Amino acid sequence: MTSETAGPKPPNNLAPQQPGMPKVNKVTAEDITASLKAGFSDFLARPVISGFFGLFYAVFGILFVWCLVWLGKIWMIIPAAIAFPLVAPFACAGLYEMSRRLQKEESFGWSDILTVMANQRKREMGWMAFVTLFVLWIWFYQFRIVLVIVLQDSSFSDLDGFFNTVLFTTEGWTFLAIGTCSGAVLSAVLFTVTVVAMPMLLDRDIDFVTAILTSVRVVTENPMVMLSWAAIITATMLLSLVPAFMGLIFTLPILGHATWHLYQRAVSPAEE
Template structure:
């Protein structure tokens, strides 16, 4: 039996959850390869259900572009198209749950997957969504600021005119250089805090700050491997957006399933 003296000496602010923190594993390029194979296998196991999430994401992208054209904010098409993939990890929650159930050999249908996604509103993933959208908003705001400062003397009335100024004038080149640098910094920040945080929040009962810190540790302890994964995501997603976002119907589900398997290789679950 624990004495009253021992109980008095025990710090009140130390709980089992605080002592047990997720640990980041060392990764190699083989982990990315194996995760991609597993992700593709998950997609082929349920292609229509997986493709639905990709289709939904693609339709949202098309709707955003249509709204920008309709509102006459043609300058926002480029930052929206570039920044839109940044919110993909949150949209892939259903794909993570599918991979988790496939890995455990469980049968599931739409009701099970959608129920799990709905429950995330009451858990920590809502805060992660807020963080993601906030960084996306910062990206749009910074893009607009650079546009006003650098291209203040330029005028364009349509999207073709905007592209002509951006790609074929010295001011446009300066604008692209600064915008690319800012975009790279914000993308690196968002990638670091979300790359494994999203599937971790779905899989474990932890807070979103712990998930983000663990995600950052995974990136800092595996810089080259995670940089390679970030490049794969960026190039694949941007190329998939070229044919009217339709490529995302296939690539987004595969990347989402792959992210789940990479998370399992990158993070040791909390014990206890």
């Protein structure tokens, strides 16, 4: 004799419900323009805190270049200058948090923003740091290999000698061409995996693999728009280095705030 429970039986072949990947939206040039305007508005809303992040990044850049010259590592200045904008997403973590709170009309102070990275220690921001550092390590390593192969007989005893060799010799032009191509590839890879992954990890309790895959999908589904955004970031950051890094006091926070708003437009909100 068998007993039956009331109600329909669930199918035996039902798999456990898996959380879906975040939905990626189509973005346009108008989204970039709107994000830049929103980023500038966030900067004006709290200019002192925003400018602090830009100032900190600029001072770090000045000290880093000074250390390279002091240590006699003149050859590292070019790869460091190219890599400098690539680590900006970490410097912008506090800016993402500011934009998030401004968007939700939440109050905040210095401690709330300056401790945002420390508050991520139990989440997966550290893995994103590892991914970034790994790509940068590859960049410096291959740059050194190209340097040795192409400019093996050149002397870099001082800064003027290095730039004269690189800018005014045939070997230097070859070196720049190869380095530019390889640097562009690695920069594209790093941009693709981090452009929305960083603000997304700050915004949602997700794993870094999901964040990376979402970032890749945003770029692959909106290639021309995201390529334009990458070009804007790169050109603005490099131009900001010219006046002794001081341009970063303004450009870094505006771009950081704008990146948050572009992420909001590129990825649909998480379902509650």
